Amino acid sequence: MSQGRSIRLFLVDGTPNGLLTAEIINWSGHVLTGPRSKLTELVQRPECGRTGVYFLMGPDPDGSLRNRVYIGESDDVAQRLKQHNRGEDQGGKDFWERVCLVTSKDLNLTKAHVKYLESWLMRIARSAGHCIVVNGTAHEYDNLPESDRADMAFFLDQIRIVLPALGFDFLRDVTKPSQINETTSPGTKTVSQSPVFELTSKNRSIKAFAQEIDGEFFVLKNSDASERWISTPHSYQTLYSRVVSEGVLPETETGLRVFADDYAFNSPSAAAAVVLGRNANGRTEWTVQGSGQTYAAWQDQQIAGLRPALPSALITTE
Structure with a gap:
């Protein structure tokens, strides 16, 4: 810890x-x-x-x-x-x-x-x-x-x-999902991670996976993404263009783009928008893999499961 x-x-x-x-x-x-x-x-x-x-x-x-x-x-x-x-x-x-x-x-x-x-x-x-x-x-x-x-x-x-x-975050260390299972030495900090989420667009054959690591929402390597921005202009369109320009979303023979590496986003909605090429509510678009539970419902479940800490005066031992 x-x-x-x-x-x-x-x-x-x-x-x-x-x-x-x-x-x-x-x-x-x-x-x-x-x-x-x-x-x-x-x-x-x-x-x-x-x-x-x-x-x-x-x-x-x-x-x-x-x-x-x-x-x-x-x-x-x-x-x-x-x-x-x-x-x-x-x-x-x-x-x-x-x-x-x-x-x-x-x-x-x-x-x-x-x-x-x-x-x-x-x-x-x-x-x-x-x-x-x-x-x-x-x-x-x-x-x-x-x-x-x-x-x-x-x-x-x-x-x-x-x-x-202090707001100077350019030195901040990022742990990608693909790095978590790598051999780590004793004393390595504990990493908090969510279950794997998935997003599917059947009519466009898009299937993407994501995981939240230490508060950052990562779309996983080899996930599909839209070949272009298909909706009206939006602030996320600039983000989509940036991810493409960085070489993270190369084109493939299928016509779609594919994530060449795990990529961190500030929110599930930003990740969903880049994957789908349009504005999207990531809290409902992403679902827990295998259960269909939305990200929003999963997060609410985590909060509801928390128990308030008891004051020390109320804690007794046998």
């Missing part, structure tokens, strides 16, 4: 849309984040004069549903952020709307440490696939003593815990 963590948040200027700091108990790291509109105040903070790694995040100008992220490191983050704030024609970056900086409270992070962290963060972000990483090729940087690499592995783990809680 995964152990809980406490994250201490501080609203620097007392507003939820301003500067924010975050810390994890017993971790030397310190996180500072804020919107680009607060850059003047942010670069005056003492953290920005330290050695650290930073992240610039914003929407994709090309219209993708994924955000763009730039990962960098510096001995003087304030100076680097000032450079990034320039226009594209002056060597800056226009896309970003939020910035996040990770430094060390004990000032023990060195240039070698942050270069090592930067290279690993770029690799992890590309592998996770939640955002478009705009950096160039990640350089291999393993020139650290063994003890320092161990320290940075722990530091990296804490970054991956705290950033998603």
Whole structure:
């Protein structure tokens, strides 16, 4: 069972849309984040004069549903952020709307440490696939003593815990259904998983399967999908186009498309819309395999089966 963590948040200027700091108990790291509109105040903070790694995040100008992220490191983050704030024609970056900086409270992070962290963060972000990483090729940087690499592995783990809680989810680990049955080492976190759901469109010969893993709704590899968007324009049409453009839904000789890998969606309805090529209510379209029970009915059953915890004063032992 995964152990809980406490994250201490501080609203620097007392507003939820301003500067924010975050810390994890017993971790030397310190996180500072804020919107680009607060850059003047942010670069005056003492953290920005330290050695650290930073992240610039914003929407994709090309219209993708994924955000763009730039990962960098510096001995003087304030100076680097000032450079990034320039226009594209002056060597800056226009896309970003939020910035996040990770430094060390004990000032023990060195240039070698942050270069090592930067290279690993770029690799992890590309592998996770939640955002478009705009950096160039990640350089291999393993020139650290063994003890320092161990320290940075722990530091990296804490970054991956705290950033998603602040809305920077590009490092978030995803466990695909196909990975659950693979051999895992002792201590691996427990994964919550639902039964397998199915969706069938008999008149179009579409048959798809899905499973909910840790709150994400995955359409399973080899599931069928519509060859094109067949309905009126809808926000899910953009999602359908994105999944196709990513190479997840190649065409087949049958005329339909087939999922080349497990693919995570934010909701059953988003998954159903991509499978059917039209707007759909996934809570009723998806049914438990073998029973015909809808996703909505299955979820209601899970909630109804919960028992409220008794106050400790009412718990007795023989």
